Amino acid sequence: MVVNISFQKQENRNLPSIISITRYCYLHGKQLTYHDPICCVRIIYHNISLEKNQEIVEFAENKPAFSRQNLAYLRSESWMNDFPHLFEVKGYQLAELPNYYCYVCVIGYKNNKPEYIQVIAKEPLGQNLRNQLEYSAKTLNQYLEIYSENFYQKSKIKLLEHILHKAGHQLRQSLSLIGIYAHNLHLQLSDIHYKRQAKIINENVNKLDSSLTEILSCGQGVRLNIVPQNLKEIVAETVKNFQPIIYRKHLKIHISQTSTILLLDKSQIQQVFDNLIGNAIHFSPDFGNIVISWQIFQQEILIKICDDGPGISSEDMQKIFNPFYSRRDGGTGLGLTIAKKIVLDHSGNLWAENAPQAGAVFSIILPRK
Structure with a gap:
């Protein structure tokens, strides 16, 4: 045996x-x-x-x-x-x-x-x-x-959750107060120059609030709404959301023709694909190719998202899933951290590597049951 x-x-x-x-x-x-x-x-x-x-x-x-x-x-x-x-x-x-x-x-x-x-x-x-x-x-x-490695990574994420839980409400309260005053000033000011400044303050408060929402989502506990989901439909829906930039960069997206039903929290797994496919699009050159494929095994499924961009440096490879580490201008550095946490919450795993020729490959393992 x-x-x-x-x-x-x-x-x-x-x-x-x-x-x-x-x-x-x-x-x-x-x-x-x-x-x-x-x-x-x-x-x-x-x-x-x-x-x-x-x-x-x-x-x-x-x-x-x-x-x-x-x-x-x-x-x-x-x-x-x-x-x-x-x-x-x-x-x-x-x-x-x-x-x-x-x-x-x-x-x-x-x-x-x-x-x-x-x-x-x-x-x-x-x-x-x-x-x-x-x-x-x-x-x-x-x-x-x-x-x-997984144990230490989970420990770091738990510490991050604890910090965010304490700081999140205080930050939201302050942002809400600033937003209210900025909105009131925008309504009451007659000078166009100052009115525009008040509007900019209010817009940036909204941006900070959105970033804070993303950060706090990393600190949420495991509250999964697990229901059967069609994997190909989730991927196709994600790709559809990126159509304007895909069209602008003349990218070709190749998706596996087969599909399977998995027990998932759709909104959370959608967030994983939003991040990984968004990164692949961002780092792909014009007229590049992105391949989204999967292999179905008896107990699990292996999903790969491959691009033909510049790949991942050895330094980035060591830090790419660390909180607040970003390779994108204006990024919060939490997208991949949140994606990894979501996959771990689904009893799976997520890792990165470089393709043999060029580009990066992000792989996800998820259980089929």
């Missing part, structure tokens, strides 16, 4: 569908126990959300579990007399389990403590199983890094 663990690429990094780190380690442990002569698999990993090391123990089917005393011996790590190199498969002798063979492959080190996969077998492992153990360790290492 083989456990299928799928990945999507982000340059040299893997982006799996979001599942808990405990579940992910359990799947790897279970997969290893399907191979003879493996009897037991222990995975020690650092759970960033709990800020401590955790353990997964899996026994092969029809193989006896170890006693509490034997498990306590394994957890003591007294048998580990050195610190192996990363991803090195190394054998150890177990004084209290002399009839078993022990192999360890280190996933990483956190706080001077090793994270590792320990395999215990009744016979020595062949080279194929050693390679499988090394592959599992590398895969877990990548997932742990991605899981940590």
Whole structure:
């Protein structure tokens, strides 16, 4: 039996569908126990959300579990007399389990403590199983890094939500007051010059209020109105809203002909497409091409928005989803942050990369159920 663990690429990094780190380690442990002569698999990993090391123990089917005393011996790590190199498969002798063979492959080190996969077998492992153990360790290492990145990113967004919640109402109250006085001045002033200035003040207050609405939408909690939606119709509606600038720049928009029904909050996902397609249009050269495509898998859908613009610099790639970081003149720097938050709220993921030839590619993974 083989456990299928799928990945999507982000340059040299893997982006799996979001599942808990405990579940992910359990799947790897279970997969290893399907191979003879493996009897037991222990995975020690650092759970960033709990800020401590955790353990997964899996026994092969029809193989006896170890006693509490034997498990306590394994957890003591007294048998580990050195610190192996990363991803090195190394054998150890177990004084209290002399009839078993022990192999360890280190996933990483956190706080001077090793994270590792320990395999215990009744016979020595062949080279194929050693390679499988090394592959599992590398895969877990990548997932742990991605899981940590997502955790820190969500923590930053939570902090932003807290700040915005406190400041938002105060800012709105002040803007409303300024807007009222500017409007009253515009109505009462007779001098055309001053009247125009009052009007400009009022118009800019309205612009600030719109920007504040966009900023505060980033700080809203998860309140999704999930209903079945036609993906192609949402994309087509978004593209239609950009028709004037598409026509002005002579752009060609290519949209997948197939469609599918997804459970979404339409208004929020529409905001994601507004931002991503709007960026693609903005950075595309005149007479450029924008391709909006998707691949439908059993459990998820992968959506890609590709342009043939200048692409994303390495500096921008590191900061592109950070709040208040913008590559567009006059941008708030919150569009991509909000888009990513919405996709995460839908249990999906959003990332950026450069196309092989030219241009940028924004990819979205969304669950189909």
